[in-house]
Amino acid sequence: MSEHQHDGHAGHGYIADKDAYVRRLKLIEGQARGLQRMVEDETYCIDILTQLSAMTRALEAVGLGLLNDHLNHCVVNAARESDEAAAAKIDEAMKAITRLVKS
Amino acid sequence: MSEHQHDGHAGHGYIADKDAYVRRLKLIEGQARGLQRMVEDETYCIDILTQLSAMTRALEAVGLGLLNDHLNHCVVNAARESDEAAAAKIDEAMKAITRLVKS
Amino acid sequence: MSEHQHDGHAGHGYIADKDAYVRRLKLIEGQARGLQRMVEDETYCIDILTQLSAMTRALEAVGLGLLNDHLNHCVVNAARESDEAAAAKIDEAMKAITRLVKS
Amino acid sequence: MSEHQHDGHAGHGYIADKDAYVRRLKLIEGQARGLQRMVEDETYCIDILTQLSAMTRALEAVGLGLLNDHLNHCVVNAARESDEAAAAKIDEAMKAITRLVKS
Numbered sequence: 001m002s003e004h005q006h007d008g009h010a011g012h013g014y015i016a017d018k019d020a021y022v023r024r025l026k027l028i029e030g031q032a033r034g035l036q037r038m039v040e041d042e043t044y045c046i047d048i049l050t051q052l053s054a055m056t057r058a059l060e061a062v063g064l065g066l067l068n069d070h071l072n073h074c075v076v077n078a079a080r081e082s083d084e085a086a087a088a089k090i091d092e093a094m095k096a097i098t099r100l101v102k103s
Numbered sequence: 104m105s106e107h108q109h110d111g112h113a114g115h116g117y118i119a120d121k122d123a124y125v126r127r128l129k130l131i132e133g134q135a136r137g138l139q140r141m142v143e144d145e146t147y148c149i150d151i152l153t154q155l156s157a158m159t160r161a162l163e164a165v166g167l168g169l170l171n172d173h174l175n176h177c178v179v180n181a182a183r184e185s186d187e188a189a190a191a192k193i194d195e196a197m198k199a200i201t202r203l204v205k206s
Numbered sequence: 207m208s209e210h211q212h213d214g215h216a217g218h219g220y221i222a223d224k225d226a227y228v229r230r231l232k233l234i235e236g237q238a239r240g241l242q243r244m245v246e247d248e249t250y251c252i253d254i255l256t257q258l259s260a261m262t263r264a265l266e267a268v269g270l271g272l273l274n275d276h277l278n279h280c281v282v283n284a285a286r287e288s289d290e291a292a293a294a295k296i297d298e299a300m301k302a303i304t305r306l307v308k309s
Numbered sequence: 310m311s312e313h314q315h316d317g318h319a320g321h322g323y324i325a326d327k328d329a330y331v332r333r334l335k336l337i338e339g340q341a342r343g344l345q346r347m348v349e350d351e352t353y354c355i356d357i358l359t360q361l362s363a364m365t366r367a368l369e370a371v372g373l374g375l376l377n378d379h380l381n382h383c384v385v386n387a388a389r390e391s392d393e394a395a396a397a398k399i400d401e402a403m404k405a406i407t408r409l410v411k412s
Binding site for chain 2: 389392400
Protein backbone atom coordinates (compact mmCIF):
# COMPACT_ATOMS: atom_id res chain seq x y z
CA MET A 1 0.00 0.00 0.00
CA SER A 2 1.26 3.39 -0.93
CA GLU A 3 1.87 6.21 1.50
CA HIS A 4 0.55 8.56 -1.17
CA GLN A 5 -2.99 7.31 -0.84
CA HIS A 6 -5.65 9.87 -0.16
CA ASP A 7 -8.35 9.91 2.49
CA GLY A 8 -11.53 8.56 1.12
CA HIS A 9 -9.81 6.25 -1.35
CA ALA A 10 -8.11 3.66 0.86
CA GLY A 11 -9.92 0.35 0.89
CA HIS A 12 -12.64 1.55 -1.44
CA GLY A 13 -13.78 0.16 -4.77
CA TYR A 14 -11.19 2.32 -6.46
CA ILE A 15 -8.74 -0.49 -5.70
CA ALA A 16 -11.01 -3.15 -7.19
CA ASP A 17 -10.37 -1.99 -10.75
CA LYS A 18 -6.71 -1.07 -10.32
CA ASP A 19 -5.47 -4.00 -12.40
CA ALA A 20 -7.97 -3.25 -15.15
CA TYR A 21 -6.82 0.39 -15.32
CA VAL A 22 -3.15 -0.65 -15.38
CA ARG A 23 -3.90 -3.10 -18.21
CA ARG A 24 -5.71 -0.42 -20.20
CA LEU A 25 -2.84 2.03 -19.64
CA LYS A 26 -0.34 -0.64 -20.77
CA LEU A 27 -2.31 -0.96 -24.01
CA ILE A 28 -2.21 2.84 -24.37
CA GLU A 29 1.56 2.75 -23.75
CA GLY A 30 1.77 0.15 -26.55
CA GLN A 31 -0.24 2.47 -28.81
CA ALA A 32 2.33 5.24 -28.12
CA ARG A 33 5.11 2.85 -29.19
CA GLY A 34 3.11 1.86 -32.27
CA LEU A 35 2.80 5.53 -33.25
CA GLN A 36 6.58 5.94 -32.96
CA ARG A 37 7.10 3.04 -35.36
CA MET A 38 4.52 4.49 -37.76
CA VAL A 39 6.36 7.84 -37.79
CA GLU A 40 9.76 6.11 -38.21
CA ASP A 41 8.34 4.03 -41.10
CA GLU A 42 6.78 7.17 -42.60
CA THR A 43 3.37 5.56 -42.59
CA TYR A 44 0.81 7.69 -44.40
CA CYS A 45 -0.16 10.67 -42.18
CA ILE A 46 -3.87 9.97 -42.24
CA ASP A 47 -3.29 6.40 -41.00
CA ILE A 48 -1.13 7.74 -38.15
CA LEU A 49 -3.87 10.25 -37.28
CA THR A 50 -6.45 7.43 -37.21
CA GLN A 51 -4.33 5.50 -34.69
CA LEU A 52 -3.68 8.68 -32.70
CA SER A 53 -7.44 9.36 -32.43
CA ALA A 54 -8.02 5.78 -31.27
CA MET A 55 -5.36 6.28 -28.59
CA THR A 56 -6.93 9.59 -27.50
CA ARG A 57 -10.32 7.88 -27.17
CA ALA A 58 -8.80 5.03 -25.12
CA LEU A 59 -7.16 7.57 -22.81
CA GLU A 60 -10.39 9.53 -22.52
CA ALA A 61 -12.26 6.35 -21.58
CA VAL A 62 -9.76 5.71 -18.76
CA GLY A 63 -10.25 9.32 -17.59
CA LEU A 64 -14.03 8.98 -17.59
CA GLY A 65 -13.74 5.67 -15.69
CA LEU A 66 -11.54 7.24 -13.02
CA LEU A 67 -13.91 10.21 -12.78
CA ASN A 68 -16.85 7.85 -12.29
CA ASP A 69 -14.98 6.09 -9.45
CA HIS A 70 -14.11 9.45 -7.93
CA LEU A 71 -17.72 10.67 -7.97
CA ASN A 72 -18.97 7.37 -6.50
CA HIS A 73 -16.43 7.34 -3.68
CA CYS A 74 -14.95 10.71 -2.78
CA VAL A 75 -17.89 12.89 -3.75
CA VAL A 76 -20.49 10.58 -2.19
CA ASN A 77 -18.46 10.37 1.04
CA ALA A 78 -18.01 14.14 1.13
CA ALA A 79 -21.75 14.65 0.58
CA ARG A 80 -22.44 12.54 3.68
CA GLU A 81 -19.95 14.57 5.71
CA SER A 82 -21.15 18.13 5.10
CA ASP A 83 -22.28 20.65 2.50
CA GLU A 84 -18.84 22.30 2.63
CA ALA A 85 -16.97 19.03 2.10
CA ALA A 86 -19.27 18.17 -0.84
CA ALA A 87 -18.88 21.63 -2.40
CA ALA A 88 -15.07 21.41 -2.13
CA LYS A 89 -14.91 17.94 -3.74
CA ILE A 90 -17.36 18.92 -6.51
CA ASP A 91 -15.43 22.11 -7.23
CA GLU A 92 -12.29 20.01 -7.63
CA ALA A 93 -14.09 17.45 -9.80
CA MET A 94 -15.52 20.23 -12.01
CA LYS A 95 -12.00 21.51 -12.68
CA ALA A 96 -10.97 18.01 -13.79
CA ILE A 97 -14.12 17.67 -15.94
CA THR A 98 -13.42 21.07 -17.54
CA ARG A 99 -9.91 19.92 -18.44
CA LEU A 100 -11.33 16.71 -19.96
CA VAL A 101 -13.89 18.70 -21.97
CA LYS A 102 -11.29 21.19 -23.23
CA SER A 103 -8.56 18.67 -24.06
CA MET B 104 12.44 2.58 -45.25
CA SER B 105 9.04 1.09 -45.18
CA GLU B 106 7.25 -0.40 -48.13
CA HIS B 107 4.08 1.14 -46.70
CA GLN B 108 5.15 4.64 -47.49
CA HIS B 109 2.70 6.65 -49.47
CA ASP B 110 3.15 8.65 -52.67
CA GLY B 111 3.65 12.26 -51.90
CA HIS B 112 5.34 11.68 -48.56
CA ALA B 113 8.67 10.07 -49.44
CA GLY B 114 11.54 12.51 -49.43
CA HIS B 115 9.34 15.42 -48.38
CA GLY B 116 9.61 17.71 -45.36
CA TYR B 117 7.55 15.20 -43.42
CA ILE B 118 10.85 13.40 -42.78
CA ALA B 119 12.56 16.53 -41.48
CA ASP B 120 10.63 16.45 -38.20
CA LYS B 121 10.54 12.67 -37.82
CA ASP B 122 12.98 12.63 -34.90
CA ALA B 123 11.08 15.41 -33.14
CA TYR B 124 7.80 13.49 -33.46
CA VAL B 125 9.43 10.27 -32.20
CA ARG B 126 10.87 12.16 -29.20
CA ARG B 127 7.47 13.66 -28.40
CA LEU B 128 5.81 10.25 -28.68
CA LYS B 129 8.47 8.75 -26.37
CA LEU B 130 7.56 11.40 -23.78
CA ILE B 131 3.90 10.47 -24.23
CA GLU B 132 4.82 6.78 -23.78
CA GLY B 133 6.57 7.81 -20.55
CA GLN B 134 3.41 9.63 -19.45
CA ALA B 135 1.43 6.40 -20.02
CA ARG B 136 3.90 4.55 -17.74
CA GLY B 137 3.66 7.37 -15.18
CA LEU B 138 -0.13 6.99 -15.14
CA GLN B 139 0.23 3.23 -14.49
CA ARG B 140 2.43 3.96 -11.45
CA MET B 141 -0.05 6.56 -10.22
CA VAL B 142 -2.89 4.02 -10.43
CA GLU B 143 -0.76 1.31 -8.74
CA ASP B 144 0.19 3.75 -5.95
CA GLU B 145 -3.46 4.80 -5.63
CA THR B 146 -2.56 8.41 -6.21
CA TYR B 147 -5.50 10.73 -5.64
CA CYS B 148 -7.91 10.44 -8.62
CA ILE B 149 -7.92 14.15 -9.41
CA ASP B 150 -4.11 14.17 -9.64
CA ILE B 151 -4.23 11.21 -12.04
CA LEU B 152 -6.86 13.02 -14.13
CA THR B 153 -4.63 16.12 -14.27
CA GLN B 154 -1.78 14.03 -15.67
CA LEU B 155 -4.12 12.24 -18.04
CA SER B 156 -5.37 15.58 -19.44
CA ALA B 157 -1.76 16.74 -19.91
CA MET B 158 -1.05 13.52 -21.83
CA THR B 159 -4.17 13.99 -23.98
CA ARG B 160 -3.08 17.54 -24.84
CA ALA B 161 0.44 16.35 -25.75
CA LEU B 162 -1.06 13.69 -28.02
CA GLU B 163 -3.42 16.22 -29.60
CA ALA B 164 -0.49 18.55 -30.29
CA VAL B 165 1.31 15.72 -32.14
CA GLY B 166 -1.88 15.07 -34.14
CA LEU B 167 -2.23 18.75 -35.08
CA GLY B 168 1.45 18.85 -36.08
CA LEU B 169 1.07 15.81 -38.34
CA LEU B 170 -2.11 17.28 -39.84
CA ASN B 171 -0.26 20.54 -40.58
CA ASP B 172 2.50 18.58 -42.36
CA HIS B 173 -0.12 16.63 -44.27
CA LEU B 174 -1.95 19.75 -45.47
CA ASN B 175 1.35 21.41 -46.47
CA HIS B 176 2.59 18.41 -48.44
CA CYS B 177 -0.10 16.03 -49.62
CA VAL B 178 -2.96 18.49 -49.95
CA VAL B 179 -0.82 21.17 -51.62
CA ASN B 180 0.61 18.60 -54.07
CA ALA B 181 -2.86 17.26 -54.83
CA ALA B 182 -4.17 20.80 -55.42
CA ARG B 183 -1.47 21.27 -58.07
CA GLU B 184 -2.40 17.99 -59.73
CA SER B 185 -6.16 18.43 -60.24
CA ASP B 186 -9.44 19.46 -58.63
CA GLU B 187 -10.36 15.79 -58.20
CA ALA B 188 -7.07 14.90 -56.51
CA ALA B 189 -7.44 17.91 -54.18
CA ALA B 190 -11.06 17.06 -53.33
CA ALA B 191 -10.11 13.45 -52.52
CA LYS B 192 -7.23 14.47 -50.22
CA ILE B 193 -9.33 17.15 -48.49
CA ASP B 194 -12.18 14.72 -47.97
CA GLU B 195 -9.75 12.32 -46.32
CA ALA B 196 -8.21 15.12 -44.22
CA MET B 197 -11.68 16.29 -43.11
CA LYS B 198 -12.46 12.78 -41.81
CA ALA B 199 -9.24 12.88 -39.76
CA ILE B 200 -10.05 16.41 -38.50
CA THR B 201 -13.57 15.29 -37.53
CA ARG B 202 -12.10 12.40 -35.50
CA LEU B 203 -9.69 14.83 -33.77
CA VAL B 204 -12.57 17.24 -32.98
CA LYS B 205 -14.81 14.45 -31.61
CA SER B 206 -12.15 12.66 -29.57
CA MET C 207 -43.79 27.06 -12.29
CA SER C 208 -43.58 24.25 -14.73
CA GLU C 209 -45.20 20.90 -14.28
CA HIS C 210 -42.11 19.38 -15.88
CA GLN C 211 -39.90 20.13 -12.93
CA HIS C 212 -38.06 17.22 -11.46
CA ASP C 213 -37.83 16.01 -7.86
CA GLY C 214 -34.73 17.28 -6.21
CA HIS C 215 -34.62 20.50 -8.20
CA ALA C 216 -37.66 22.44 -7.05
CA GLY C 217 -36.84 25.17 -4.57
CA HIS C 218 -33.11 24.49 -4.67
CA GLY C 219 -30.26 26.82 -5.57
CA TYR C 220 -30.67 25.79 -9.18
CA ILE C 221 -33.39 28.47 -9.39
CA ALA C 222 -31.09 31.17 -8.02
CA ASP C 223 -29.04 31.37 -11.22
CA LYS C 224 -31.93 30.86 -13.64
CA ASP C 225 -31.89 34.45 -14.87
CA ALA C 226 -28.12 34.35 -15.37
CA TYR C 227 -28.40 31.17 -17.46
CA VAL C 228 -31.23 32.65 -19.55
CA ARG C 229 -29.16 35.80 -20.16
CA ARG C 230 -26.15 33.72 -21.23
CA LEU C 231 -28.33 31.64 -23.54
CA LYS C 232 -29.81 34.84 -25.04
CA LEU C 233 -26.26 35.97 -25.85
CA ILE C 234 -25.62 32.57 -27.45
CA GLU C 235 -28.85 32.95 -29.45
CA GLY C 236 -27.51 36.34 -30.60
CA GLN C 237 -24.25 34.67 -31.63
CA ALA C 238 -26.24 32.20 -33.77
CA ARG C 239 -27.93 35.16 -35.50
CA GLY C 240 -24.55 36.87 -35.93
CA LEU C 241 -23.22 33.74 -37.64
CA GLN C 242 -26.19 33.76 -40.05
CA ARG C 243 -25.38 37.35 -41.04
CA MET C 244 -21.70 36.46 -41.47
CA VAL C 245 -22.62 33.60 -43.82
CA GLU C 246 -25.12 35.80 -45.74
CA ASP C 247 -22.46 38.54 -46.07
CA GLU C 248 -19.90 35.92 -47.15
CA THR C 249 -17.56 36.95 -44.37
CA TYR C 250 -14.18 35.25 -44.64
CA CYS C 251 -14.53 31.58 -43.53
CA ILE C 252 -11.81 31.77 -40.91
CA ASP C 253 -13.51 34.76 -39.25
CA ILE C 254 -16.80 32.83 -39.18
CA LEU C 255 -15.00 29.82 -37.64
CA THR C 256 -13.47 32.08 -34.96
CA GLN C 257 -16.96 33.29 -33.98
CA LEU C 258 -18.32 29.76 -34.13
CA SER C 259 -15.60 28.53 -31.73
CA ALA C 260 -16.39 31.41 -29.35
CA MET C 261 -20.06 30.39 -29.44
CA THR C 262 -19.17 26.72 -28.80
CA ARG C 263 -17.08 27.74 -25.78
CA ALA C 264 -19.91 29.90 -24.41
CA LEU C 265 -22.32 26.98 -24.78
CA GLU C 266 -19.84 24.61 -23.14
CA ALA C 267 -19.48 27.02 -20.20
CA VAL C 268 -23.27 26.98 -19.71
CA GLY C 269 -23.18 23.16 -19.82
CA LEU C 270 -20.41 22.98 -17.22
CA GLY C 271 -22.31 25.45 -15.01
CA LEU C 272 -25.48 23.37 -15.17
CA LEU C 273 -23.49 20.20 -14.47
CA ASN C 274 -21.92 21.85 -11.42
CA ASP C 275 -25.39 22.78 -10.12
CA HIS C 276 -26.59 19.25 -10.80
CA LEU C 277 -23.72 17.63 -8.88
CA ASN C 278 -24.18 20.05 -5.95
CA HIS C 279 -27.90 19.46 -5.70
CA CYS C 280 -29.16 16.21 -7.19
CA VAL C 281 -26.05 14.11 -6.67
CA VAL C 282 -25.43 15.38 -3.13
CA ASN C 283 -29.09 14.76 -2.21
CA ALA C 284 -28.98 11.28 -3.73
CA ALA C 285 -25.76 10.49 -1.83
CA ARG C 286 -27.58 11.31 1.43
CA GLU C 287 -30.48 9.08 0.48
CA SER C 288 -28.72 5.81 -0.35
CA ASP C 289 -25.84 4.18 -2.23
CA GLU C 290 -28.26 3.06 -4.94
CA ALA C 291 -29.73 6.55 -5.41
CA ALA C 292 -26.22 8.02 -5.60
CA ALA C 293 -25.03 5.40 -8.10
CA ALA C 294 -28.07 6.01 -10.34
CA LYS C 295 -27.60 9.81 -10.33
CA ILE C 296 -23.84 9.51 -10.94
CA ASP C 297 -24.39 7.06 -13.78
CA GLU C 298 -26.76 9.55 -15.39
CA ALA C 299 -24.32 12.44 -14.80
CA MET C 300 -21.45 10.42 -16.30
CA LYS C 301 -23.48 9.91 -19.50
CA ALA C 302 -23.99 13.69 -19.72
CA ILE C 303 -20.27 14.32 -19.01
CA THR C 304 -19.31 11.79 -21.71
CA ARG C 305 -21.50 13.63 -24.22
CA LEU C 306 -19.88 16.96 -23.22
CA VAL C 307 -16.38 15.45 -23.60
CA LYS C 308 -17.19 13.91 -26.99
CA SER C 309 -18.99 16.92 -28.46
CA MET D 310 -23.21 41.20 -52.26
CA SER D 311 -21.25 42.26 -49.26
CA GLU D 312 -18.24 44.53 -49.33
CA HIS D 313 -16.78 42.32 -46.59
CA GLN D 314 -16.23 39.43 -48.93
CA HIS D 315 -12.75 38.08 -49.12
CA ASP D 316 -10.56 37.38 -52.13
CA GLY D 317 -10.81 33.77 -53.11
CA HIS D 318 -14.36 33.37 -51.86
CA ALA D 319 -16.40 35.55 -54.21
CA GLY D 320 -18.23 33.58 -56.83
CA HIS D 321 -16.99 30.25 -55.58
CA GLY D 322 -18.94 27.23 -54.36
CA TYR D 323 -18.96 28.72 -50.91
CA ILE D 324 -22.00 30.72 -52.07
CA ALA D 325 -23.79 27.61 -53.32
CA ASP D 326 -24.42 26.31 -49.81
CA LYS D 327 -25.09 29.69 -48.19
CA ASP D 328 -28.82 29.05 -47.79
CA ALA D 329 -28.19 25.61 -46.32
CA TYR D 330 -25.79 27.07 -43.74
CA VAL D 331 -28.23 29.85 -42.85
CA ARG D 332 -31.00 27.27 -42.41
CA ARG D 333 -28.82 25.13 -40.15
CA LEU D 334 -27.83 28.19 -38.11
CA LYS D 335 -31.52 29.16 -37.76
CA LEU D 336 -32.18 25.69 -36.31
CA ILE D 337 -29.27 26.23 -33.91
CA GLU D 338 -30.72 29.64 -32.96
CA GLY D 339 -34.00 27.83 -32.25
CA GLN D 340 -32.12 25.32 -30.08
CA ALA D 341 -30.70 28.25 -28.08
CA ARG D 342 -34.26 29.54 -27.52
CA GLY D 343 -35.38 26.02 -26.57
CA LEU D 344 -32.64 25.86 -23.94
CA GLN D 345 -33.84 29.19 -22.48
CA ARG D 346 -37.34 27.78 -22.09
CA MET D 347 -35.97 24.59 -20.53
CA VAL D 348 -34.05 26.66 -17.94
CA GLU D 349 -37.08 28.90 -17.27
CA ASP D 350 -39.30 25.82 -16.84
CA GLU D 351 -36.64 24.24 -14.60
CA THR D 352 -36.47 21.18 -16.81
CA TYR D 353 -34.35 18.45 -15.29
CA CYS D 354 -30.63 19.39 -15.65
CA ILE D 355 -29.63 16.21 -17.43
CA ASP D 356 -32.32 16.76 -20.09
CA ILE D 357 -31.05 20.33 -20.61
CA LEU D 358 -27.49 18.99 -20.93
CA THR D 359 -28.65 16.44 -23.53
CA GLN D 360 -30.16 19.25 -25.64
CA LEU D 361 -27.08 21.41 -25.11
CA SER D 362 -24.80 18.61 -26.37
CA ALA D 363 -27.03 18.16 -29.44
CA MET D 364 -26.73 21.90 -30.12
CA THR D 365 -22.94 21.78 -29.70
CA ARG D 366 -22.75 18.92 -32.18
CA ALA D 367 -24.92 20.80 -34.70
CA LEU D 368 -22.67 23.86 -34.36
CA GLU D 369 -19.57 21.72 -34.73
CA ALA D 370 -20.99 20.17 -37.92
CA VAL D 371 -21.50 23.66 -39.38
CA GLY D 372 -17.89 24.52 -38.45
CA LEU D 373 -16.55 21.37 -40.10
CA GLY D 374 -18.63 22.10 -43.21
CA LEU D 375 -17.27 25.65 -43.47
CA LEU D 376 -13.73 24.36 -42.92
CA ASN D 377 -14.20 21.83 -45.72
CA ASP D 378 -15.35 24.62 -48.08
CA HIS D 379 -12.40 26.75 -47.00
CA LEU D 380 -9.86 23.99 -47.69
CA ASN D 381 -11.44 23.23 -51.07
CA HIS D 382 -11.48 26.85 -52.20
CA CYS D 383 -9.02 29.13 -50.43
CA VAL D 384 -6.35 26.56 -49.62
CA VAL D 385 -6.50 24.91 -53.07
CA ASN D 386 -6.31 28.32 -54.79
CA ALA D 387 -3.39 29.39 -52.59
CA ALA D 388 -1.57 26.11 -53.35
CA ARG D 389 -1.81 26.92 -57.05
CA GLU D 390 -0.45 30.41 -56.47
CA SER D 391 2.75 29.68 -54.50
CA ASP D 392 4.28 27.74 -51.63
CA GLU D 393 4.20 30.88 -49.49
CA ALA D 394 0.53 31.59 -50.20
CA ALA D 395 -0.32 27.95 -49.40
CA ALA D 396 1.72 27.97 -46.17
CA ALA D 397 0.00 31.19 -45.00
CA LYS D 398 -3.50 29.84 -45.67
CA ILE D 399 -2.72 26.49 -44.05
CA ASP D 400 -1.25 28.19 -41.00
CA GLU D 401 -4.45 30.18 -40.65
CA ALA D 402 -6.59 27.07 -41.18
CA MET D 403 -4.56 25.15 -38.56
CA LYS D 404 -5.31 27.87 -35.99
CA ALA D 405 -9.03 27.50 -36.72
CA ILE D 406 -8.78 23.70 -36.53
CA THR D 407 -6.94 23.94 -33.21
CA ARG D 408 -9.74 26.13 -31.82
CA LEU D 409 -12.33 23.58 -33.03
CA VAL D 410 -10.37 20.72 -31.42
CA LYS D 411 -9.96 22.56 -28.10
CA SER D 412 -13.51 23.89 -27.85
